[in-house]
Amino acid sequence: MPPLHEIYPCPCSGLLADAYELTMAAGYIQKEFASRASFELFVRNLPPHRNYLVAGGLDQALDFLENVRFCQEEISYLSTLPLFRHVHAEFFDYLKDFRFTGDVWALPEGTIFFPGEPLLRVTAPIAEAQLMETSLLSAIHLQTLIASKAARVTTAAAGRPVIEFGSRRAHGIEAGVLAARAAFIGGCEGTSNAYAGYRFGIPICGTQAHSWIMAHEDEAVAFGNFLDVFPEQSTLLVDTYEVHRAVDRIIALGRKPHGIRLDSGDFLADSLWARERFDNIGWTDVQIFASGDLTEERIQALLGKGARIDSFGVGTALSTSADSPFVGVIYKLVEVQFADHVRGTAKFSEEKKTYPGRKQIFRFSDEGGKFSGDVIALEDEVFSGAEPLLVKVMREGRRLEVVDQDPATTVRSARSRFLADHGRLPARLLALSAATPFQVHYSARLEDLCDQLRFIHV
Amino acid sequence: MPPLHEIYPCPCSGLLADAYELTMAAGYIQKEFASRASFELFVRNLPPHRNYLVAGGLDQALDFLENVRFCQEEISYLSTLPLFRHVHAEFFDYLKDFRFTGDVWALPEGTIFFPGEPLLRVTAPIAEAQLMETSLLSAIHLQTLIASKAARVTTAAAGRPVIEFGSRRAHGIEAGVLAARAAFIGGCEGTSNAYAGYRFGIPICGTQAHSWIMAHEDEAVAFGNFLDVFPEQSTLLVDTYEVHRAVDRIIALGRKPHGIRLDSGDFLADSLWARERFDNIGWTDVQIFASGDLTEERIQALLGKGARIDSFGVGTALSTSADSPFVGVIYKLVEVQFADHVRGTAKFSEEKKTYPGRKQIFRFSDEGGKFSGDVIALEDEVFSGAEPLLVKVMREGRRLEVVDQDPATTVRSARSRFLADHGRLPARLLALSAATPFQVHYSARLEDLCDQLRFIHV
Numbered sequence: 001m002p003p004l005h006e007i008y009p010c011p012c013s014g015l016l017a018d019a020y021e022l023t024m025a026a027g028y029i030q031k032e033f034a035s036r037a038s039f040e041l042f043v044r045n046l047p048p049h050r051n052y053l054v055a056g057g058l059d060q061a062l063d064f065l066e067n068v069r070f071c072q073e074e075i076s077y078l079s080t081l082p083l084f085r086h087v088h089a090e091f092f093d094y095l096k097d098f099r100f101t102g103d104v105w106a107l108p109e110g111t112i113f114f115p116g117e118p119l120l121r122v123t124a125p126i127a128e129a130q131l132m133e134t135s136l137l138s139a140i141h142l143q144t145l146i147a148s149k150a151a152r153v154t155t156a157a158a159g160r161p162v163i164e165f166g167s168r169r170a171h172g173i174e175a176g177v178l179a180a181r182a183a184f185i186g187g188c189e190g191t192s193n194a195y196a197g198y199r200f201g202i203p204i205c206g207t208q209a210h211s212w213i214m215a216h217e218d219e220a221v222a223f224g225n226f227l228d229v230f231p232e233q234s235t236l237l238v239d240t241y242e243v244h245r246a247v248d249r250i251i252a253l254g255r256k257p258h259g260i261r262l263d264s265g266d267f268l269a270d271s272l273w274a275r276e277r278f279d280n281i282g283w284t285d286v287q288i289f290a291s292g293d294l295t296e297e298r299i300q301a302l303l304g305k306g307a308r309i310d311s312f313g314v315g316t317a318l319s320t321s322a323d324s325p326f327v328g329v330i331y332k333l334v335e336v337q338f339a340d341h342v343r344g345t346a347k348f349s350e351e352k353k354t355y356p357g358r359k360q361i362f363r364f365s366d367e368g369g370k371f372s373g374d375v376i377a378l379e380d381e382v383f384s385g386a387e388p389l390l391v392k393v394m395r396e397g398r399r400l401e402v403v404d405q406d407p408a409t410t411v412r413s414a415r416s417r418f419l420a421d422h423g424r425l426p427a428r429l430l431a432l433s434a435a436t437p438f439q440v441h442y443s444a445r446l447e448d449l450c451d452q453l454r455f456i457h458v
Numbered sequence: 459m460p461p462l463h464e465i466y467p468c469p470c471s472g473l474l475a476d477a478y479e480l481t482m483a484a485g486y487i488q489k490e491f492a493s494r495a496s497f498e499l500f501v502r503n504l505p506p507h508r509n510y511l512v513a514g515g516l517d518q519a520l521d522f523l524e525n526v527r528f529c530q531e532e533i534s535y536l537s538t539l540p541l542f543r544h545v546h547a548e549f550f551d552y553l554k555d556f557r558f559t560g561d562v563w564a565l566p567e568g569t570i571f572f573p574g575e576p577l578l579r580v581t582a583p584i585a586e587a588q589l590m591e592t593s594l595l596s597a598i599h600l601q602t603l604i605a606s607k608a609a610r611v612t613t614a615a616a617g618r619p620v621i622e623f624g625s626r627r628a629h630g631i632e633a634g635v636l637a638a639r640a641a642f643i644g645g646c647e648g649t650s651n652a653y654a655g656y657r658f659g660i661p662i663c664g665t666q667a668h669s670w671i672m673a674h675e676d677e678a679v680a681f682g683n684f685l686d687v688f689p690e691q692s693t694l695l696v697d698t699y700e701v702h703r704a705v706d707r708i709i710a711l712g713r714k715p716h717g718i719r720l721d722s723g724d725f726l727a728d729s730l731w732a733r734e735r736f737d738n739i740g741w742t743d744v745q746i747f748a749s750g751d752l753t754e755e756r757i758q759a760l761l762g763k764g765a766r767i768d769s770f771g772v773g774t775a776l777s778t779s780a781d782s783p784f785v786g787v788i789y790k791l792v793e794v795q796f797a798d799h800v801r802g803t804a805k806f807s808e809e810k811k812t813y814p815g816r817k818q819i820f821r822f823s824d825e826g827g828k829f830s831g832d833v834i835a836l837e838d839e840v841f842s843g844a845e846p847l848l849v850k851v852m853r854e855g856r857r858l859e860v861v862d863q864d865p866a867t868t869v870r871s872a873r874s875r876f877l878a879d880h881g882r883l884p885a886r887l888l889a890l891s892a893a894t895p896f897q898v899h900y901s902a903r904l905e906d907l908c909d910q911l912r913f914i915h916v
Binding site (some may be wrong): 011013015021024026027028031033035039065075081082085115126130133137138139164165168169170174175176177178179192197198206207211214216225226228231232233263278322325328331333348352376409451 | 469470471473474475476477478479480481482484486488489490493495497522532535536539540542543544545584588591592593595596599600603623625626627628629630631632633634635636637650651652653655656662663664665666667668670672673675683684687688689690691698699722747774778779780783784785786787789790791794801803804805806810841881
């Protein structure tokens with residue numbers, strides 16, 4: 001068997017970066033620009049229809065930071081590129097011993113957050129912090145995107161279990177596993193992805209495909225054979241040929257399955273019909289599971305019309321966040337620490353303004369415990385009665401106890417945090433369409449700092 | 459350093475599957491259903507605005523098939539799940555020695571194809587073929603999606619180089635690397651992803667970020683420092699504060715850069731203005747590069763209005779295929795080979811009909827060499843003058859010579875195949891909006907077989 005890195009991307013290669021990070025790092029090393037710098041990762045705007053976002057992917061981001069290396073072959077590759085022709089040898093020596101040695105603050109996974117709010121801050125020698133840009137964005141982006149989408153889907157299901165089903169159309173094999181993880185954080189009860197079950201302890205759910213039915217000459221035999229092997233856990237797929245006939249065949253077998261799965265057709269009519277058929281013979285606990293091109297809007301509409309569906313499998317729409325397949329995450333330099341002074345940095349181009357300085361998010365709640373507003377402030381500001389949200393998770397390149405747990409515990413904590421936050425959101429934000437935005441302000445000190453800097457650069 | 463599989467998904471775990479594949483495999487093993495079966499992977503419909511698709515991801519799919527295994531810990535995990543409580547030990551023994559031993563036919567990467575056309579066919583003992591479903595779909599889906607999107611973007615750029623820039627918002631770190639690979643197949647000239655350069659020999663392109671400018675007190679010093687390190691290859695980012703002032707600062711330095719990069723603002727006006735400024739001092743070869751929220755439509759509009767942009771960096775829209783972030787790939791059982799007969803299989807539910815039998819695609823061209831129509835037929839049919847597109851790529855679990863090349867050669871061949879196919883498409887299909895579809899028919903024998911089967915299942 002070939003070494004893993006010959007098959008798939010090495011999961012901790014320093015080359016998992018945009019090339020400009022490598023050119024800038026070469027510039028910083030060669031110009032002896034060794035200042036510590038802080039970068040913050042945040043989202044500029046909410047994607048369409050979203051009222052909030054859910055932080056995800058931190059555990060994978062920290063895995064990357066702890067393990068990132070450049071192997072000799074990778075360094076040789078870089079040093080022979082025309083792009084690096086004039087770069088001095090000291091840069092390639094720097095890469096040989098490269099370790100990430102910085103400090104990281106972050107929102108714990110599962111935290112609900114809003115545009116402008118940093119969900120991660122890296123403070124490290126500037127070349128190091130810069131080199132981590134793409135991998136951090138990429139790790140945080142995927143799971144934040146999918147956890148935020150899952151929150152919509154599970155909200156629409158209004159307490160009925162939702163199983164993540166989308167590995168096959170997630171963007172690659174890794175994305176399938178991590179989408180399952182993020183969907184669980186965002187309130188799903190389980191996943192079809194067996195590796196996500198193994199790796200993260202997420203409950204897995206497996207029924208049967210049309211191929212099982214089609215491989216048998218007779219649909220009833222297909223059902224019977226499956227019931228033989230899974231007497232207690234069979235969810236039988238009934239739409240391969242014709243739903244009513246399939247349900248009648250199951251009833252004729254006289255063996256009660258755990259449930260049936262509708263995967264196409266008229267879910268409203270078929271669920272009402274099947275429920276009545278089963279109830280009539282006393283099979284009131286046979287579960288009706290629906291899957292197939294489901295979205296949060298379709299789930300909400302089905303339940304609104306009284307569909308008798310007990311749980312939902314949601315695939316492509318969830319695992320690709322199909323209605324809005326990206327979040328505009330960015331990673332911006334906010335401060336440079338020189339020997340004798342600290343300088344906040346910002347960008348003033350009209351469309352893409354950023355705020356300087358190391359920040360903290362302060363969240364206020366009303367007397368009923370509901371979130372009432374956030375203030376984005378400098379990290380040393382104090383707001384009594386508000387909860388600071390960013391937590392220190394890594395010191396000098398090693399993760400701190402607060403995030404050093406086994407993968408299953410980490411993901412369960414994140415899910416609990418999401419559910420707790422979700423319960424404290426103002427009700428209007430739970431709508432599937434855009435509501436009056438949650439109140440987020442920048443502190444007066446932060447606005448002042450921004451204005452001073454802008455004055456310098458005019 | 460922890461073993462890689464503790465950090466990221468093991469790239470060849472058999473658990474990288476939807477759980478129903480495992481339950482069905484358990485059913486086939488326990489019921490001694492050992493027939494060989496054929497599954498075909500195809501796309502039901504074109505995504506919105508698409509007129510054709512580009513096959514990608516085969517090399518990664520074959521890597522998976524050659525290397526897939528179940529380790530003892532994974533098998534123990536499965537055997538202790540409540541879902542598998544009643545499954546006999548022979549299934550877990552089967553997994554211990556599991557190897558994929560099947561045959562595979564596929565469209566070579568870079569081939570242009572249409573809905574209904576199989577891009578991959580697996581023939582293997584039914585449990586084996588079933589277990590590979592999700593990983594094959596996932597591997598083929600991502601790169602087919604992105605190569606197809608890249609084809610639109612590079613078509614819009616009308617010969618001007620396009621660089622893939624989207625790793626940070628691709629769906630995870632693996633997706634970033636593989637999106638770079640797929641975008642190259644779909645006609646991009648390069649990528650910003652350094653690992654994709656290292657792993658697949660794709661040209662990489664690196665400029666500088668706003669952080670480089672912001673880290674310096676003075677924009678002109680930032681430009682000068684970068685030119686010191688990259689005297690021949692500097693593409694200077696000019697929109698951190700104000701584009702015109704930045705261009706004037708570069709000119710005042712008196713050191714001609716390779717190019718400038720516009721990343722926000724009015725690309726049309728700024729490119730015309732900068733082009734004139736540079737031309738006036740004889741810097742006619744300074745390249746103007748544009749990036750920032752670009753799409754194929756925006757590129758086409760900019761060039762239509764006469765923007766003086768020499769090359770484009772396209773990120774999020776390309777690497778997530780944002781306007782249409784999935785393709786409806788499916789993997790359907792088409793035939794089961796019993797000891798004494800072969801039976802075609804199909805699904806007749808109204809929305810989701812499939813055709814039985816092992817198929818081949820036959821492509822016809824007109825006298826000018828342009829593609830004129832395809833026939834999807836049974837594999838033993840013959841159509842004189844037409845080119846059969848599916849190629850045998852794997853026999854008994856080992857890849858054949860036709861696809862056994864180094865990763866860089868493979869990706870370059872795929873790109874050449876795409877460019878050749880693209881040059882033979884009817885002109886109407888090159889539009890960015892939906893055109894009259896390309897003619898694809900099922901053969902009369904295939905329609906007959908389908909009708910016979912439907913009759914059996916009525």
